[in-house]
Amino acid sequence: MKISLNVIPECPIDEIVEIAKHAEGLGFQRCWVYDEGLATRDVHIVMTAIALETKQIEIGTGITNPYTRHPAQTAAAIMTLDELSNGRAFLGIGAGGSLTLDPLKISRDKPLKAVRDTIEITRNLLTGERVSYDGNIASIESAQVAYSRQDIEIWLAGRGPKMLALGGELADGVMLDFIYKPELSNYIQKIRHSRQTKVCYSTAVVTDEQDLEFVRPHMTYRLVDAPPHVKESIGITPQEVDKIRSAMSSGIESAARYVEDRWIEPFIIQGTPSECREEINEICEDNNVEEFLIPMFDMPNPKQYLDQIASILLPI
Numbered sequence: 001m002k003i004s005l006n007v008i009p010e011c012p013i014d015e016i017v018e019i020a021k022h023a024e025g026l027g028f029q030r031c032w033v034y035d036e037g038l039a040t041r042d043v044h045i046v047m048t049a050i051a052l053e054t055k056q057i058e059i060g061t062g063i064t065n066p067y068t069r070h071p072a073q074t075a076a077a078i079m080t081l082d083e084l085s086n087g088r089a090f091l092g093i094g095a096g097g098s099l100t101l102d103p104l105k106i107s108r109d110k111p112l113k114a115v116r117d118t119i120e121i122t123r124n125l126l127t128g129e130r131v132s133y134d135g136n137i138a139s140i141e142s143a144q145v146a147y148s149r150q151d152i153e154i155w156l157a158g159r160g161p162k163m164l165a166l167g168g169e170l171a172d173g174v175m176l177d178f179i180y181k182p183e184l185s186n187y188i189q190k191i192r193h194s195r196q197t198k199v200c201y202s203t204a205v206v207t208d209e210q211d212l213e214f215v216r217p218h219m220t221y222r223l224v225d226a227p228p229h230v231k232e233s234i235g236i237t238p239q240e241v242d243k244i245r246s247a248m249s250s251g252i253e254s255a256a257r258y259v260e261d262r263w264i265e266p267f268i269i270q271g272t273p274s275e276c277r278e279e280i281n282e283i284c285e286d287n288n289v290e291e292f293l294i295p296m297f298d299m300p301n302p303k304q305y306l307d308q309i310a311s312i313l314l315p316i
Contacts, residue, residue, distance in 0.1 A: 001284060001289065001290060001291060001292060002029045002030055002200075002290065002291040002292070003027070003028055003029060003291075003292055003294075003313045003314055004028055004029060004030035004031065004032060004200070004291055004292070004293045004294070005019075005020075005023050005028050005030075005031055005032070005293070005294050005295075005296050005306070005309075006031075006032040006033070006034060006062045006202060006293050006294065006295045006296060007019055007020065007031065007032070007033055007034065007046075007296045008034040008036065008040060008218075008295070008296065008297055008298065009033060009034065009040045009041035009042075009043070009046045010039070010040055010041075010297075010298040011298055013041055013045070013046055013049050014049075015302075016041070016046055016049070016050070017049050017050055017053045018303070019296060019302045019303065019306070020050040020053070020054055020057065020059075021053055021054055022302075022303045022306055023057065023306055024054050024055070024056060024057040026306060026307070026310040026314060027310065027314045027315075028057060028306075028310075028314075029056075029057065029058065030057065030058040030059075030060070030090075030291065030293075031050060031054075031057050031058065031059050031060075032060055032061070032062025032063075032092060032175075032293060033046050033047050033050070033059070033060070033061060033062055034062055034063075035061050035062075035063060035064040035065065035068075035100065036099050036100050037068060037099070037100040037101070037103060037104060038103050038104070039099055039100070039103070039252075043061055043064060044077045044081070047059050047060070047061070047081055047089075048081060048084065051081060051084050051085035051088065051089075052084070054085075056088075057088065058088045058089070058090060059081065059085060059088055059089055059090075060078070060089055060090035060091055060092050060153075060155070061074075061078070061091060061092045061093070062092045062157075062175070062293075063092040063093055063094040063155075063157045063175070064091075064092065064093060064094075065093070065094060065095060065096030065100060065101070065114075066093070066095070066096070066114035066115060066117060066118045066137055066138065067096055067101060067106050067108070067114065067137075068096070068100065068101075068104065068106065070138055071117055071118035071121045071122065071137075071138045072121050072125060072138070072140050072143055074091070074093075074118070074122075075091070075118075075121060075122040075125045075126075075145065076125070076145050078090070078091045078122075078152060079125070079126075079145050079147060079148045079149070079152065080147075082148075082149055082152055083147055087149060089152060090152060090153040090154070090155060091122060091152065091153070091154050091155065092155045092156075092157060092175060093115060093118050093119065093122075093154065093155070093156055093157070094115065094156065094157035094158055095108055095111035095112075095114065095115055095158065095163065096108055096111075097221050097225050098221050098224055098225055098245070098248070099220075099221040099248070099252065102248075109137070110136055110137060111163070112160075112162050112163060112166060113135070113136035113137055114136070114137040114138070115156065115158070115163065115166060116135075116136075116166060116170070117133075117135035117136060117137045117138045117139075118138070119154055119156070119166075119170045119171060120133060120135065120170070121133050121135065121138060121140055122154055123154070123170075124140070124143075125140075125143065125144070125145045125148060126145075126148045126149070126150050126151075126152060127148070127150060128144070128145065128146055128147075128148045128150070129144065130142055130143065130144040131143060131144070153172040153173065154170075154171050154172050155171055155172060155173045155174065155175050155200065156170075156171040156173075156174050156175070157174070157175040157176075157177055158174070159176075159179065159187070159226075159227060160227065161190050164187060164190040164191050165190055165191075165193060165194075167191055167197065168190065168191040168192055168193055168194055168195060168197045169194060169195075171197065172197070172198060173197060173198030173199065173200055173290070173291075174191045174197055174198070174199055174200070175199075175200040175201075175202060175293065176188070176199065176200070176201050176202065177202045177203070177293075177295075178202065178203050178204075178219075178222050178267045178268070179201075179203070179267070180226070180230045180233065180234070180266055180267060181266055181267065181283075182233075182266065183230070184201070184283065184287065185286070185287055188287045188288075188289075198290045198291070199287065199288070199289050199290060199291070200289070200290065200291035200292070200293050201283065201284065201287075201289045201291070201292055201293065202292070202293035202294070202295060203267060203268050203269055203295070204218075204267075204268045204269065204294070204295055205268070205269045205270075205276050205280075205294060205309060205312065205313075206268050206269065206270040206271075206276075207270075207271070207272065207273055207276060207308070211305075212261070212264065212270075214297045214298075214299055215264060215268060215297070216256045216259050216264065217252040217253050217255070217256040217259075217297075218252065218295070218297055219256075219259050219263065219264050219267070220244050220247075220248055220252045220255040220256055220258075220259060221248065221252065222267070223236060223241065223244060223259065223263060224241055224244055224245050224248070233266075234262070234263050234266055235262070235263075236263050240258065243258050244258045244259065273308070273311065273312050276312055277312045277313070280292060280312075280313065292313065294309050294313070
């Protein structure tokens with residue numbers, strides 16, 4: 001099973017690069033990079049910087065969306081990154097969330113069709129041939145990327161049953177991020193309904209109160225965007241969701257004060273290092289998960305945190 005990290009580029013690029021280099025040295029095999037629009041550094045520039053300073057670790061978007069860039073431009077950027085990194089690039093695609101789209105006043109129209117268009121356009125361009133595609137959200141006409149590698153992996157991230165089914169149908173793998181744990185097995189069954197698609201499971205590993213506080217701001221947009229039945233299951237009311245959403249306009253740190261511990265716990269791995277390792281092993285073995293992805297937030301000592309995570313996860 002691959003062990004990976006997902007960096008959110010809130011800090012200066014040179015610091016992010018050092019985190020990726022340190023992770024590579026510890027044995028992490030893949031580096032996903034968040035694309036959160038104006039809330040973070042530009043994902044493609046950050047990935048390029050990481051590629052230039054690393055040798056082996058795979059690099060890709062974790063995740064980007066179909067709305068802020070034309071899908072063909074995203075595909076070309078990933079192919080360029082693949083060329084630069086000597087074949088280490090992959091594409092992670094999803095419908096985009098409120099943290100990314102709201103500040104740009106972009107509505108998430110027809111998300112299922114938008115993600116399908118992105119995957120189909122990328123698949124077409126990966127052939128290296130001149131192709132056309134008439135999509136619902138995006139189209140191409142006699143387009144070509146002549147420097148492509150056909151087997152660049154495409155990963156989809158999502159939660160809804162239709163999005164999961166789409167990932168199982170078209171993507172090389174599906175990344176499940178901060179999924180409500182009681183439903184994780186059901187999510188994976190939906191993905192693998194028609195074929196044995198790869199699964200990457202991502203969530204925070206929390207061993208103390210400080211770790212929990214790193215996670216809290218990043219539960220704001222996840223709770224806001226959670227499916228209605230999950231909100232009901234964890235006991236968060238529409239009024240509480242609206243309060244978090246409204247506060248997010250001042251930043252996720254401001255909104256975090258409205259996020260209660262009981263709403264976080266069903267989404268994360270929490271306990272002593274040995275308890276966390278045991279739970280991760282159990283989840284991944286029971287569900288035949290190919291990759292475990294640890295999110296890296298804006299921490300004062302990221303290398304120390306990676307050392308701690310490596311002691312739990314590597315080898316696993």
